[in-house]
Amino acid sequence: MKVKLTYVFDAYCGWCHGFGPAVTGFAAANAGRIELDVVSGGLFTGARVVPIGTMPYVAGANARIAELTGAEFGPGYQALVADGRFRMDSTAAATGFAALRAAAPGRALEAAEAMQHAFYVDGLSLSEPATYRHLAGRLGLDADAVLAGFTDTAATRDFTRAARLGVTAYPALLLHTGTGVVRLGGPTSTAAQLTGALGRHLASVSA
Structure with missing residues (x-):
């Protein structure tokens, strides 16, 4: 039986950008024993959406x-920082991520990584439909279907779920246990370290 984990990230979170490859490596190494959900957090919302x-x-x-x-x-991305006018809006990014996730449910982590590459490397806005057409092409998805899946309620559901899990800082990789959730690793953890942490938790449960 696979163990359940949830990865809470924000596409506009720099530490999530740094942590993403470790989560991807961890997920690949443990594909046979984990079930991983990916959920957006709301780092930049409301009054926090500023230049x-x-x-x-x-x-x-x-x-x-x-x-x-x-x-x-x-x-x-460096050009956006130098210009200074760009506003990171996590609700828009979470809406786009939810649409990508709905179009390819089994590839949510890949979609999250593609979004962060689009922003932090290419400097593309995660609030613009054109970016999601680009991402759909990169991921081999139907761009029209992705854009048709844009609903603000999807972002709200993700934010609510993250809050219910007690997540207030990103990234957060959570292992679901019989007594609640346990955070695995931190932003600088490697895939091997995350695998080791998972192994220790599973061993403690079976001991």
Whole structure:
């Protein structure tokens, strides 16, 4: 019987961008024993949707993320930071992610990674329909079907689910147990470290 995990990320979260490859590697290495759901969190919503130029910590945080995880912050994204006017809207990104997830339910993690590459490397807005046409093509999906799946209620459902899981910071990889959820690793964990953490939890349950 597979164990259930939930990965809560935000497409506009730099630490999630750094953590994504580790989660992907972990999921691939443990495909035979885990069932992984991917859910959007709401990092930038409401009054937090402001021009990126008003966030003086961004450049330093990105340098730290790159140093600790090897994440790439490409020229397209760097241009957005330099310009300063771009607004990261997590509701729009979560809406787009939900549409991609609905079009390819078994490839949610791949869709999340594709979105973060589109933003953090290529500098594409995750609020624009054109970006999702691009992503649909990259993922081999029907672009019209993806765009038809855009509903704000999908984003709200994800935000509510993340809140019910007690997630207040991203990324969060959660293992569901009989007594609640257990967080596996942290933003700088490797795939091997996540696999080790999962193994220890499963061993403690069966002991």
